[in-house]
Amino acid sequence: MLDLIIKNGKVFIPEKGFLDLEVGIKDGKIVALENNLSDSKEVLDAAGNIVMPGVIDPHIHLGIFNDFAHECEHETRAALAGGVTTCGVFMGGDQSYLGQVGELIDVIEAKSSVDLFMHLAIFTEEQMSEMKSYYEKFGITSFKFYMAGVKGVFPNVSDGFIYEGFKKVAEFGDKAIACVHCEDQSLIDVAFDKVSAQTPEGTLVDWAKTGPDMAEEEAIIRACYLAEKAGNRLYIVHISTKDGADRLTKIKANEGARVFGETTSAYLTVNKHGEFGLKGKMLPPLRDKSDNDGLWDAVKNDTIDSLGTDNVSMTLEVKQEENGMLGAMPGYPILQTHFPAMINEGYHNRGIDIETIITKATINPAKIFGLYPQKGVIAVGSDADIVILDLDNSKTVESKNLFSYGDFSLFEGQTIKGWPTTVVKSGKIAFSNDEIMVEPGSGSFLKREL
Ligand SMILES: [Zn+2]
Known part of the structure; x- marks a missing residue:
């Protein structure tokens, strides 16, 4: 029966x-x-x-501004209500992960309402030397490198370090993958200093200038070059600009990197002019309407392979919008609205094929991260x-x-x-x-x- x-x-x-x-x-x-x-x-x-496969959001964060267990419990229920049944969670810190991940897995098994797989950020030589152990002990096959860090949270790492990491990923073979946050640190540092000196009380439009479009495009060029040389598969997380996406289109057509592009539902559906103001502060920043358009083009032409959220949940108390552009914290809870917002904007407003959106929200991330055919498809045995x-x-x-548990949404009051x-x-x-x-x-x- x-x-x-x-x-x-x-x-x-x-x-x-x-x-x-x-x-x-x-x-x-x-x-x-x-x-x-x-x-x-x-x-x-x-x-x-x-009737479609459960959505896979390959890019969330848990435990950044609140307890990991608390977020694991509440945010995965938000995910479920939005159709997300599997999430990829990025974890990072400056210590060895060998003593930590086992406990995190216990918390996931006790608290999560969706299935979770994990990507580990590699910041130190010790972590790099343990990548094989992270696979052997915990079945982790995706590793993240930050070309630009997050001030006060994560440092950036050098091209030399990234290249060594890429070579390790290449040795693991074609089921392993390197994920990269592509923005150039020095271009961001110069822009950030200028904007914070000139408009410290700025708006979300000013915040966007702290991460210039070219910083993303330039870093995409470098990451793809390094991956081509190292021979690993590469996944570029949260592409936020039309320029970055257009550059990746050219690289995919003309160069040798085996590279996949991700954007987020926020970069597709909202921008720096949104009524939410500084609640939308994010890294990389929300961009302009022309970037929404360019990113949807990139979804259509297969430059973007995969759709995530970069969900970082928090309450308004933690967001500290009242502390202005520089004082507000980056991130927003967006898991529950992720897939419906893309259906609303992509399918209903822009006439994008529903098949395209479903494919990039389900089977593609399953294939990229080694979860297919267990996940991402309606097939006998899955x-x-x-x-x-x-x-x-x-x-x-x-x-x-x-x-x-967060008490705000970028879509507050909007009908989706x-x-x-x-x-x-x-x-x-x-x-x-x-x-x-x-x-x-x-x-x-x-x-x-x-
Ligand atoms: Zn992220």
């Missing part, structure tokens, strides 16, 4: 489109994909809706992480109704069209009728293999 049948929906199958199929689920896995399934404990009617998406489901965003009605995670109905139906700890830590 099956545990669950999802019927009457349009099932998204990559490269085939939307098929009239029923999905049969047992013991957390998809076991049948056909018609006229019967004999099940439960049946979900998806009539009029899309994990039963499934979203029932109603393209016409409209909701006005009120942060008090979101599941994040295209929300999940039901989310199935590991074969169980995890979100339905605006309610989370699973307990913290129903998610797992995902070890990956080379």
Whole structure:
């Protein structure tokens, strides 16, 4: 007997489109994909809706401005309510990770409502020498390098250091990948000093000038060059500018780097002129409308392969907007609105193919980070992480109704069209009728293999 049948929906199958199929689920896995399934404990009617894989957000942060366990519990519930069933969490610090990651995995197993995989930032020689152990002990196959740091939080590392790290990733083979924050530190430092001297009480428009567009483009050129020389696969996180994306288009067409581009739902859907003001302070900064346009073009032309959030949750008390452009903290909670905001802006407002958005939010990150075919696809044998998406489901965003512990949203008061009605995670109905139906700890830590 099956545990669950999802019927009457349009099932998204990559490269085939939307098929009239029923999905049969047992013991957390998809076991049948056909018609006229019967004999099940439960049946979900998806009539009029899309049935698609759970969204994979490969780029979140937990534990930066609040306790890791607290964020792991609350923010993964926000994720679920927005259709996200798997997240990649970036962790970083200046100590060896060997003594830390085991405890983090225990917290994830106890608190998370989605499945989590981990990327580790490499800042020190000690960490670089332990990369192989991070794989052997914890199944971690993705490593991050910061060409520009975050003032007071993370330092940047040199090209020489990055090149050594890239060569290690290349030795691990084609299932491992290096992630890079591409901005040039010196271009940012000069711009930051100028802006903070001239307009210390500036707005989000001034904040954007602290991270010049060319700093991103220049660093993309260098990272791709280093990856081409080292022979590793490269993932450029959070591309925020049209110039950066356009440069990556040329590199992908003409050069030898094996490189994937990521942008975030925020860079696609909001910009520095947003009514949220300094609540939108971020690194890299939110840009202009022309960058929204350029990044959607890059989604269409496959320069952008993958869509994430760079979610950094916090409350307004921690955000400290009242302390001005320089005093406010960077980041915002955005997991729950991530996928619906892209459906609203990309599909409804801009006419982008729904297939393109789903592909870059599901199967592509699964393939890039070594999770496919367990994740990212509706296929027999895959994990039963499934979203029932109603393209016409409209909701006005009120942060008090979101599941994040954060108390603001960049979309406050905006009506977004295209929300999940039901989310199935590991074969169980995890979100339905605006309610989370699973307990913290129903998610797992995902070890990956080379
Ligand atoms: Zn990030």
